Structures are given as C-alpha cells and as structure tokens.
Amino acid sequence: MPHISIATWNINSVRVRADHIARFVSEHQPDVLCLQEIKCRNEEFPSKAFSSMGLRYVNVIGQKGSHGVAIASKHPLQVIQAPTLCPRSEARVAAVAAKGITIHNLYVPAGGEEPDPVGNDKFAHKLEVLARMKAHYAAAPKGRPTLLVGDLNIAPGEHDVWSHKQLLNVVSHTPVETEGLEAVRAAGDFVDVARALKPDPEKLYSWWSYRGDWKTANRGRRLDHIWATPGLAERCDRIEFIGAPRGWDRPSDHIPVMARFSI
DNA sequence: ATGGTTGTTACACAA
Numbered sequence: 001m002p003h004i005s006i007a008t009w010n011i012n013s014v015r016v017r018a019d020h021i022a023r024f025v026s027e028h029q030p031d032v033l034c035l036q037e038i039k040c041r042n043e044e045f046p047s048k049a050f051s052s053m054g055l056r057y058v059n060v061i062g063q064k065g066s067h068g069v070a071i072a073s074k075h076p077l078q079v080i081q082a083p084t085l086c087p088r089s090e091a092r093v094a095a096v097a098a099k100g101i102t103i104h105n106l107y108v109p110a111g112g113e114e115p116d117p118v119g120n121d122k123f124a125h126k127l128e129v130l131a132r133m134k135a136h137y138a139a140a141p142k143g144r145p146t147l148l149v150g151d152l153n154i155a156p157g158e159h160d161v162w163s164h165k166q167l168l169n170v171v172s173h174t175p176v177e178t179e180g181l182e183a184v185r186a187a188g189d190f191v192d193v194a195r196a197l198k199p200d201p202e203k204l205y206s207w208w209s210y211r212g213d214w215k216t217a218n219r220g221r222r223l224d225h226i227w228a229t230p231g232l233a234e235r236c237d238r239i240e241f242i243g244a245p246r247g248w249d250r251p252s253d254h255i256p257v258m259a260r261f262s263i
Numbered sequence: 264a265t266g267g268t269t270g271t272t273a274c275a276c277a278a
Contacts, residue, residue, distance in 0.1 A: 012269075012270070012278080013269090013270055013271080016269095016270070037270090037278080039270065039271065040271095064271090064272090065270090065271050065272065065276095065277090066270090066271075066272095066276085066277060066278090067277090109277095109278095110277075110278050111278095112277085112278090122277085153278095209267085209268075210267085210268035210269055210278090211266075211267040211268050211269095212266095212267055212268085250269090252269095253268085253269080253278085
C-alpha cells in the first residue's frame with residue numbers, strides 16, 4: 001500500500017536550523033515538510049539545501065525578519081490560492097496540492113502576553129485570524145481531501161498542556177482560544193488526527209519554552225497540529241511527535257509532528 | 264509575583 005507522510009515544524013529560522021532539517025529529513029523521510037517561522041525573504045530561502053535532502057519542490061511564502069512559511073516536497077507541488085487569513089498581510093499561509101491532496105500550512109499569531117483583546121492588540125489579531133479561519137473553512141467546498149497543518153499556537157485540550165488549571169488564563173490555552181479553534185475545526189469538518197490516534201488522557205506536547213530546563217520540568221504544550229478531512233483521516237495510520245530535535249544543539253522550541261496516510 | 268531564552272534587527276520587537 002503506498003503512503004504519503006507529511007510533517008509540520010515551526011523551525012524558528014530556516015537558515016539557522018538547516019542542519020537540523022537535514023538530519024530530521026534523513027532520519028524520518030517525510031514526503032512533505034511544512035515549515036513555519038522561516039524568518040527570511042523568499043530569495044533567502046536555502047532551496048539548494050532542500051534539493052540535496054530530496055525535497056526538490058518548494059513553495060516559499062517569506063517576509064523579512066519575522067514569520068514566513070514554506071512547504072517542501074519530494075513530489076511536485078501545485079501552488080494554489082491561499083486563503084486571506086491575516087488582516088495584516090503577514091506571511092502566515094501557504095497552500096498547495098500534492099498527490100491529489102490539498103495542503104494548507106498555517107502559522108497563527110502567538111498573541112502576546114495578555115489574553116485581553118482590548119489591551120493587547122496582538123491577542124485581538126490572533127482572534128481575528130481565528131474568525132477568518134472559521135469563516136473561510138465554513139464556506140470552503142467540502143469533499144476534496146484536505147490537510148490543515150501548522151503552528152496554530154493553541155493547545156486545545158486539557159491533556160495538550162502540562163497543567164490545564166495553571167494555563168487557563170495563559171495565552172494559547174484560554175477558553176476563547178480553545179473554543180475558537182474548536183469552532184474552526186467543526187466549521188471545516190476536520191479531524192484532529194493526533195487525538196484520533198492518541199486519545200486523551202495521553203499527554204501530547206510539541207513545544208517547550210526556551211526559558212528554563214525544558215526536559216526536567218516538561219512543561220510542554222501541543223501547539224502544532226495536523227488536521228484532515230474525514231475520508232483522509234480514516235487513512236491515517238501513524239502520527240509521531242518527534243522529540244529528539246528539541247535536545248539537539250541550538251534547537252527550535254518546537255518539534256516536528258509527522259503523520260502518514262495510505263493513498 | 265517575577266524572570267527565565269532565542270532570532271532578527273537596528274538602537275527593540277516578536278515569540
């Protein structure tokens with residue numbers, strides 16, 4: 001049975017982490033790798049390094065300094081119109097089709113420190129992106145196999161954080177965010193494939209802060225997601241949270257999450 | 264309650 005594997009990873013600078021990407025690709029062989037926070041302009045993206053990893057096809061949505069997303073693939077990519085989800089026109093969405101599957105790679109704003117849309121415009125921005133996501137996926141035609149992946153900067157469930165109680169008022173796990181993300185998922189009829197294959201109460205984390213001893217404290221959050229439309233989700237036979245890269249030299253604060261689908 | 268780190272940028276800001 002043929003398969004396609006897709007990974008998502010907030011890389012926090014693609015140029016600093018090119019060696020980590022090469023090691024991950026060599027060890028795990030994703031067919032498609034979706035990156036967030038590449039932090040470079042399109043012309044600064046290290047396409048040659050990706051070619052030598054076997055990821056010859058790339059779709060880069062870059063900008064100077066911050067944000068930026070990219071999709072790199074072993075298979076040819078058809079670039080498609082990305083939904084307009086960011087009111088500030090930041091580089092946060094890449095959209096392609098590969099092997100007959102539509103792939104949306106998203107980087108939702110982190111939202112700043114204070115979970116108050118009045119006093120914190122970054123939080124207001126995050127909620128606006130969520131609202132646009134809900135409207136877009138509610139209206140999107142259903143039936144085509146689709147993946148929505150990326151750093152959604154929200155840990156939706158109580159077992160997606162190290163302490164539900166202590167994070168209820170912390171940006172990434174507040175009710176307005178978790179309920180907002182659930183509304184997006186329902187609007188698009190998506191399945192959270194990580195939880196479909198690894199149900200509660202197993203703890204699942206994809207991010208640990210740079211501050212403090214991440215490994216000992218293990219105060220993680222599941223911010224990075226792979227969602228699939230129902231027919232595709234049924235064909236997901238593997239999901240992995242690949243923790244090793246968090247322990248490599250000068251790591252990203254996020255780890256890769258990879259899913260495999262029979263096709 | 265506070266401070267703890269990283270990357271890009273330019274004399275902070277975003278995460």
